[in-house]
Amino acid sequence: MPDWTLTKAAWLMAEHLSPTDASMLAIEDPDHGSHIQIVYVFEGTPPTQAELRETVEQRLLGAPRFRQRVARVPFNLGRPAWVEDERFDLDHHLRRTALPAPGGEEELRALSNRLLQQSLDPGRALWEMWLVEGLAEDRFAVIHRVHHCMVDGVATQDISGMMFSPTPEEDRPPVEPWTPSGGPSRAGLLVSGLSDLAVHSGRALSGLARASRTPSALWQGVVDSARTVGTLTGVSGAVPATIVNRPGGPRRRTDWVRVPMDDLRMTKNAFGTTLNNVVLAASTAALRRYLERQGEPLADGMRAMVPVSVRLDPEKGALGNQVSAIYPELPVGEPDPARRVAMIAAEVERLRAGQGVALERLMNIGGFAPPTIMEQVQRLLLINPGGHNLVISNVPGPGTPYYLRGRKLVEVLACGSTMPRHGLNLVMISYVGTLYVAICSDPDVVPDAAGFAADLEASFAELRDLAPAR
Structure with a gap:
């Protein structure tokens, strides 16, 4: 049975997508996803999965949007809302893979194209990050996939500034403890959507x-x-x-x-x-x-x-x-x-x-x-x-380089x-x-x-x- 329990706290939590952000969901269909994909190429040996996880926790998850999912308003009586992803699991969003030899641009392109064809899970926070090993010339890549309803092109550069450091010596802030509190009920979303529309x-x-x-x-x-x-x-x-x-x-x-x-x-x-x-x-x-x-x-x-x-x-x-x-x-x-x-x-x-x-x-x-x-x-x-x-x-x-745990970012390739x-x-x-x-x-x-x-x-x-x- 749907949860129609209504409390004031439940619907005050909802933050509705802007009209433009909502349009990025509206134009999506099974053959045409609406996500942005950036391939960041770095020099040096790749970080461990634990190191990447720590960096994402410290530098990216400070933005609540990366821990939220999209919830539809019942009967479509309002624009979708951002709510906390009660099932949020960082390990679900961080993936690791390796290119086949020789690890050149053609192999990187093939991997990127396969990922670009896959839609993001609409029931979870709308982003993924893949660490790619096996690039030639002692390099590795990070492929960041994020739905267009979260960011525009300029905001992707702001994310780069959040995720990466302007110097090889990173200043990573301490991780604030966070426990998902769950999203509003269906009744809460309905009331919030109608209120937002009004x-x-x-x-x-x-x-x-x-x-x-x-x-x-x-x-x-x-x-x-x-x-x-x-x-x-x-x-x-x-x-x-x-x-x-x-x-x-x-x-x-x-x-x-x-x-x-x-x-x-x-x-x-x-x-x-x-x-x-x-x-x-x-x-x-x-x-x-x-x-x-x-x-x-x-x-x-x-x-x-x-x-x-x-x-x-x-x-x-x-x-x-x-x-x-x-x-x-x-x-x-x-x-x-x-x-x-x-x-x-x-x-x-x-x-x-x-x-x-x-x-x-x-x-x-x-x-x-x-x-x-x-x-x-x-x-x-x-x-x-x-x-x-x-x-x-x-x-x-940016006109100056970024770094990931001391590894220099050398190329930024969009998809x-x-x-x-x-x-x-x-x-x-x-x-x-x-x-x-x-x-x-x-x-x-x-x-x-x-x-x-x-x-x-x-x-x-x-x-x-x-x-x-x-």
Whole structure:
């Protein structure tokens, strides 16, 4: 029988997911998980399992989110809530394995791809950490898998700062004793969910009332939101269907490209633009090369979904998703590299002030509308094939090295999930002078992903070689 016992303490414990975090659960399906996976490569001999366990206890579990699970509100009458995982067992989340010889990047990629295809257990805290032995050149790896409802790209870098030390001599705080107290009852979750819905409804109405005092601002917000909805739902300006936008399956592949940050800085200075615009221009050129090699048309109107962090300085270190997005058109039909950079820069400047803000506003309506309706809206906004062709995200990382119990972190390799009818996802993380680009693909959708990786490398080099002439 369900537990419908209700006490005030039971429902006050519930902390509900934000609308954006909840959307990361809503878009998941059996073939398309919604988790982030980072491969950290270290120099030296791997720590023992006891040493890794001690470090995680001391440095990571201080964030309560890593000891919590997601609980659904009965009858879906509220957004899911974070509750203590009453069965939490750290040993369940820490795994250990070894690569077969010769332990090179191909073996590491194969292991990472297998893990990427496996969903996290929804009944437990939504993360895992794998220690991988057997890498060549006296190295080992740590693969951290965490659900997207817990973190965005920027928060993964905050987790790195929590988990690893900025010096070889670690300062590990003492472990605070902790015993799970259990989550709220079903009645508690129901009352908490309805209360949370009422609070957010009041905030939304209050914000609407404030906005109505300045009709021009209210009207502009409506126009911006309508444009965003029109773009994302395909009502206006729907993107063309391309080879990377076919139905896919559960298989995943990741290829990695490394680009020196000094080359990128020189390039962006020469073109008088930003690092992100250089990244988008190189990605556009790679798409052009790839489509030509595949005998595909260079379709006008291709768009990328580009996440934009809205995290403020005081919010650094906080988990969860604090991100909006813009949807720039990619000029794949433009043959001139310099012209492509200029077109990208103009498009991003045009969109940043309006489209990203409008999308953030639309996602936050999730605190006002019934969850069953918002789940469908958020799925439409995020995975509708008419809204964008691929995802391109760029996450700035640290410029100084991290350490794990004295072992130096030498590479940070991302692995991203794909979405239905979106078989290509580019995830970029910078670390100590190098931009690590992950080409994340569905092999059933994207043929010759390794060729696309080579195209991307050539596209970055093309812009770098043009820089001195400018």
